[in-house]
Each structure stands twice: as C-alpha cells, then as structure tokens.
Amino acid sequence: MQTKTTRRSNRERTETTRAELIAAARRLFIEKGYAETATPDIVAEAGLTRGALYHHFPDKKALFQAVVEREAEAVEKEIEDASPETLGSRDALVKGGEAFLAAMAQPGRTRLLLLDGPAVLGRTEMDAIDDRHATRSLKAGLVFAVRSGDLSKQLPIDALTRLLSSAFDRAALAIDAGAEPAGYKAGLAALIDGVLALE
Known part of the structure; x- marks a missing residue:
C-alpha cells in the first residue's frame, strides 16, 4: 500500500515538473521567440535544473513541440x-x-x-x-x-x-x-x- 502511494506521488511530481517546464517555456517562447530562448533561461524561469529539463525533454525543440x-x-x-x-x-x-x-x-x-x-x-x-x-x-x-x-x-x-x-x-x-x-x-x-x- 505504501509503495503505491509513493509511486503515485512520484508520478504527480513528474507531471508537475513537466507542466512547470512547459509553462515557463511558453512564457519565454512568446516573449523572446524560439531562437532567442535558451535552455538555461527556461530552467531559471521554471526554478528547476537543466537535469530536470533533460529528464523530460531531449532538447529545446522537443519542449517547444x-x-x-x-x-x-x-x-x-x-x-x-x-x-x-x-x-x-x-x-x-x-x-x-x-x-x-x-x-x-x-x-x-x-x-x-x-x-x-x-x-x-x-x-x-x-x-x-x-x-x-x-x-x-x-x-x-x-x-x-x-x-x-x-x-x-x-x-x-x-x-x-x-x-x-x-x-x-x-x-x-x-x-x-x-x-x-x-x-x-x-x-x-x-x-x-x-x-x-x-x-
């Protein structure tokens, strides 16, 4: 029972992190455009690490998609x-x-x-x-x-x-x-x- 709760909370954390990255990227892509938005800007905007970004998306283009x-x-x-x-x-x-x-x-x-x-x-x-x-x-x-x-x-x-x-x-x-x-x-x-x- 405890394991299931942990798995669910891990999944929720994963979904939350992904949503935060997408929201931060959206703001920057709108404000600066795709070409002028760098991945360090995105992780800073999201308050996350580059490791978190690359755990969810292989590159900036995948995040943009x-x-x-x-x-x-x-x-x-x-x-x-x-x-x-x-x-x-x-x-x-x-x-x-x-x-x-x-x-x-x-x-x-x-x-x-x-x-x-x-x-x-x-x-x-x-x-x-x-x-x-x-x-x-x-x-x-x-x-x-x-x-x-x-x-x-x-x-x-x-x-x-x-x-x-x-x-x-x-x-x-x-x-x-x-x-x-x-x-x-x-x-x-x-x-x-x-x-x-x-x-």
Missing part, C-alpha cells in the same frame, strides 16, 4: 465546447470558427501555432498536430454536415478541410496583426454558407 501541442489542445477544447452537434451543422461550423478565432486571440498563441510552430517544427509536423486538434474538429464538423444532408457528399472533405483551415488561420493572423475581428467573422460565416450551398 510540447508547448505547441498543449496550445493546440486548448484551442480544440474551446472549439468543441462552442460547437455541440445540437446546434445543427451550419451553426456548429460558424460557432466553432468563432471559437477558434477567440482561442487564437490568447496572447502569444498565434505566434506559437501559426508562425514559430511551422518554422521550428516544419509544415509536416504542424499539419500532424493540427490533424489531432483544430483541423480534426473542423473535419468532424464537415462530416456532420454531410451526414445531416447540409453538405454535398460529392465534395472532397479532406481538401475542403485544409482549405477552410487555411482561411481560419489567415483570419487569426490578420486579427493578431490588428484587424477588426467582426469583418473576418462575417467573411468566414459567408464562406461556410457558400460551401454548404454547393451542389
């Missing part, structure tokens, strides 16, 4: 929370898109996911991360629209998902640069309506 993955998970959760199927396919897609833009407005998130992420990890790895999170949610919304009879079965869902995802990313970048969100939200809703109207 963990930060990006966590951000992508957070975005996906906001999309999922805002777009239950009870809304109907069109409203779920629109609300999910609005939730994506709101989630991307979190300070530093656009830089992590849309600028530094592809530059550091490469397009292939970022696509894989997107496919596990926001893009997966978008594809599920489009599949739901097909099943509901609101979207043509003849349309290539994978290609359509990528194209719409790119439009959402472009809107997030524009808003992050200071553009008015309302225009992009209206434009994306019109884009969704146009897609749903296709035969």
Whole structure:
C-alpha cells in the first residue's frame, strides 16, 4: 500500500515538473521567440535544473513541440465546447470558427501555432498536430454536415478541410496583426454558407 502511494506521488511530481517546464517555456517562447530562448533561461524561469529539463525533454525543440501541442489542445477544447452537434451543422461550423478565432486571440498563441510552430517544427509536423486538434474538429464538423444532408457528399472533405483551415488561420493572423475581428467573422460565416450551398 505504501509503495503505491509513493509511486503515485512520484508520478504527480513528474507531471508537475513537466507542466512547470512547459509553462515557463511558453512564457519565454512568446516573449523572446524560439531562437532567442535558451535552455538555461527556461530552467531559471521554471526554478528547476537543466537535469530536470533533460529528464523530460531531449532538447529545446522537443519542449517547444510540447508547448505547441498543449496550445493546440486548448484551442480544440474551446472549439468543441462552442460547437455541440445540437446546434445543427451550419451553426456548429460558424460557432466553432468563432471559437477558434477567440482561442487564437490568447496572447502569444498565434505566434506559437501559426508562425514559430511551422518554422521550428516544419509544415509536416504542424499539419500532424493540427490533424489531432483544430483541423480534426473542423473535419468532424464537415462530416456532420454531410451526414445531416447540409453538405454535398460529392465534395472532397479532406481538401475542403485544409482549405477552410487555411482561411481560419489567415483570419487569426490578420486579427493578431490588428484587424477588426467582426469583418473576418462575417467573411468566414459567408464562406461556410457558400460551401454548404454547393451542389
């Protein structure tokens, strides 16, 4: 019984240390950028040792990937929370898109996911991360629209998902640069309506 308690507390300590490293790295990657953030800065920010960092992550890039993955998970959760199927396919897609833009407005998130992420990890790895999170949610919304009879079965869902995802990313970048969100939200809703109207 005592051993189990020790194991559990070790696991909890491990998870806590990992979370502290990811949080510290996130702050620095946002503030200074990936290239300008050194591992000694990260461990100092986290109040940990370099040994602790390398116990959890083989290098800075692996830690960056963990930060990006966590951000992508957070975005996906906001999309999922805002777009239950009870809304109907069109409203779920629109609300999910609005939730994506709101989630991307979190300070530093656009830089992590849309600028530094592809530059550091490469397009292939970022696509894989997107496919596990926001893009997966978008594809599920489009599949739901097909099943509901609101979207043509003849349309290539994978290609359509990528194209719409790119439009959402472009809107997030524009808003992050200071553009008015309302225009992009209206434009994306019109884009969704146009897609749903296709035969």
